[in-house]
Amino acid sequence: MVRAWAQIRAGAIAVALVAGAIDGCPADAVRGSRPVAWIEQHLRVTEWWAIYQHPGGMHYRMWIEGDAGDGTWRLLYRAGDGEHVEDADLLDSARVWGAYTPSAGTPPQYNPFCAWIIARMLARHPELARVRVRLEQVELDHGEMIPSGTFEYAIARGRR
Secondary structure, three states: OOHHHHHHHHHHHHHHHHHHHHHHHOHHHHHHHHHHHHHHOOOOOOOOOOOHHHOOOOEEEEEEEEOOOOOOEEEEOOOOOOOEEHHHHOOOOOHHHHHHHOOOOOOOOOOHEEEHHHHHHHHHOOOEEEEEEEEEEEEEEEEEEEEEEEEEEEEEEEOO
């Protein structure tokens, strides 16, 4: 019986892969006929990644700042900012965005991500007493980011 379920599962995965491949095909002849459209009425079969499922709604821009102990926050990294680029090669990767990009609240990885990046910045900057991560609400207008000055999801930690 276990072997039969394994074969049924493998068959279902194969059908989903073929249906997704056909549905995702850019060829007009295939897309126009939609040979697997009937599946959409009964199953959810998509190629979408969670990172791309929030095109509308509120957008956020991550800021990482450090405080040397005098209460003045110094900007270390800001998404989309050519001047404050510490760890930009890592943080600007689409593989990392899902760890901090909210869609209906922060993702489950947000707190561990903040703990990790804060510890990384504190290790790199012995002059800093605290580091914080926060997300600024922004609007996107034809590819341009319009800052709001409103921040959410701030997490700050200092040296122990």
